[in-house]
Amino acid sequence: MFELRNVTKSYLTPNGRRYIFRDLSLTIPPGKNIGLIGRNGAGKSTLMRLLGGADIPDSGVIATDQSISWPVGLTGGFQGSMSGRDNVKFVCRVYGASGESMREKLKFVEEFAEIGTWIDEPIKTYSSGMRSRLAFGLSMAFDFDYYLIDEVMSVGDGHFKKKCGEVFEERLQKSKVVLVSHSMGDIKKLCDIVLHVHKDGITVYEDIDEGIAAYHA
Amino acid sequence: MIFALVLREARARFGERRFGAFWVLVEPMCHLLLLSVIFSMIRGKTITGIEYPVFVLVAVAPFLLYRNTILRLMDSPRENRSLFGYKQIKPLDTFIARVLVEACLAATVYAILVAGFAWFGFDMSITRPLEWAATLALGLTLALALGVLLALLAHALPGSKTIIRMLFFPLYFMSGVFIPASYLPHSLLPYLLYNPFLHLFELIRGEVFPYYIPLSGVSAGYVVRVTLCLLFLALGIYRARRLHLVSSKNG
Numbered sequence: 001m002f003e004l005r006n007v008t009k010s011y012l013t014p015n016g017r018r019y020i021f022r023d024l025s026l027t028i029p030p031g032k033n034i035g036l037i038g039r040n041g042a043g044k045s046t047l048m049r050l051l052g053g054a055d056i057p058d059s060g061v062i063a064t065d066q067s068i069s070w071p072v073g074l075t076g077g078f079q080g081s082m083s084g085r086d087n088v089k090f091v092c093r094v095y096g097a098s099g100e101s102m103r104e105k106l107k108f109v110e111e112f113a114e115i116g117t118w119i120d121e122p123i124k125t126y127s128s129g130m131r132s133r134l135a136f137g138l139s140m141a142f143d144f145d146y147y148l149i150d151e152v153m154s155v156g157d158g159h160f161k162k163k164c165g166e167v168f169e170e171r172l173q174k175s176k177v178v179l180v181s182h183s184m185g186d187i188k189k190l191c192d193i194v195l196h197v198h199k200d201g202i203t204v205y206e207d208i209d210e211g212i213a214a215y216h217a
Numbered sequence: 218m219i220f221a222l223v224l225r226e227a228r229a230r231f232g233e234r235r236f237g238a239f240w241v242l243v244e245p246m247c248h249l250l251l252l253s254v255i256f257s258m259i260r261g262k263t264i265t266g267i268e269y270p271v272f273v274l275v276a277v278a279p280f281l282l283y284r285n286t287i288l289r290l291m292d293s294p295r296e297n298r299s300l301f302g303y304k305q306i307k308p309l310d311t312f313i314a315r316v317l318v319e320a321c322l323a324a325t326v327y328a329i330l331v332a333g334f335a336w337f338g339f340d341m342s343i344t345r346p347l348e349w350a351a352t353l354a355l356g357l358t359l360a361l362a363l364g365v366l367l368a369l370l371a372h373a374l375p376g377s378k379t380i381i382r383m384l385f386f387p388l389y390f391m392s393g394v395f396i397p398a399s400y401l402p403h404s405l406l407p408y409l410l411y412n413p414f415l416h417l418f419e420l421i422r423g424e425v426f427p428y429y430i431p432l433s434g435v436s437a438g439y440v441v442r443v444t445l446c447l448l449f450l451a452l453g454i455y456r457a458r459r460l461h462l463v464s465s466k467n468g
Contacts, residue, residue, distance in 0.1 A: 012461070053304035056460045076299035082228050093221030094305055 290364025
């Protein structure tokens with residue numbers, strides 16, 4: 001369950017203030033996988049960040065009673081000169097996993113990312129693929145009600161993709177997703193409700209096909 | 218959370234270069250040693266009955282701590298921006314973590330130097346250690362407030378960073394780091410006494426050396442008032458601007 005009340009969000013650019021959302025109010029019913037579709041620059045990622053609490057609206061309230069992940073596959077938060085292991089530990093500490101549960105999560109990420117002994121090398125020496133493997137593994141190590149996914153369903157090689165798909169399938173038994181994607185196939189497969197983000201605001205479609213039709217229109 | 222950030226910050230500092238931990242400690246040590254040795258060669262061995270290297274060290278060490286704290290705080294929002302993707306982490310947490318790391322480093326360096334000086338026969342005892350620690354902590358709070366303020370300023374006007382950095386050079390002299398404040402030009406003293414750092418270093422000397430008499434007009438109360446005002450101002454502006462600091466697309 002998400003509730004947005006009179007949300008306004010703008011960014012300050014060198015050419016003045018640009019409004020992404022103005023006075024937006026909507027309710028998303030509980031227990032649904034949410035798909036966000038829309039043109040580039042319409043505000044999908046911003047909306048996702050707002051839902052996740054990683055960004056804050058200029059005014060208005062976003063209320064939810066669910067635990068929400070950071071954007072899955074977020075690699076920007078890694079500290080380049082620290083090893084992969086230390087970065088994982090850092091996130092564990094931030095999310096309150098210490099002692100035994102931290103060891104568990106570390107083990108999970110290690111096994112999932114399959115980067116072997118590279119885990120003890122500084123992150124800045126990683127290839128981009130290794131970085132995303134680690135980031136994806138890290139996201140999957142924690143249990144959230146909602147996972148935020150911004151078009152990162154396709155990282156790494158074929159083998160890793162398959163593995164991601166499997167883990168994801170398993171997660172979806174208990175958890176839900178907020179998916180930003182341009183792939184209508186993914187939206188159809190995963191989502192129960194779509195939010196079409198366009199320049200005049202957001203339209204909620206309970207019927208996926210109807211939403212996709214509106215997007216193509 | 219702060220603990221996690223402190224660990225991360227310290228790791229990042231140590232990991233910047235080869236022998237990172239070594240350099241992080243040795244660099245300020247060299248800085249302090251050079252300053253105290255050079256100035257004692259210029260000025261002669263003692264000043265108001267105190268051995269000059271000790272005299273300089275006692276004030277330069279906290280000065281460097283405050284300066285580094287302020288400057289590093291100023292860079293903090295930009296350097297830590299990617300962290301705000303984790304919603305638990307707020308800019309204020311990164312500020313506090315930075316201050317703690319900076320203070321721990323400075324304390325370590327200072328301790329090593331004090332031990333070194335004592336080894337060579339200088340008298341390093343502190344007459345009133347409790348007051349001394351309190352004054353240092355007060356200065357650190359002042360640095361925190363000032364650093365947060367400047368971080369907010371630098372975030373709003375990125376060009377101001379260079380100017381702020383340059384301003385620290387005259388501050389060196391205006392704060393009476395190398396000489397007792399009573400050696401400063403008397404006609405300017407009423408203005409110089411607006412500078413809380415001058416008060417701090419005079420107080421620190423008065424608390425370390427048994428017979429040093431701080432300049433009249435120096436008061437801890439003034440520093441406390443300035444610190445409280447700045448802290449209030451910094452946190453107020455921070456409160457108003459925190460959304461901008463977090464947002465990835467601003468500035």
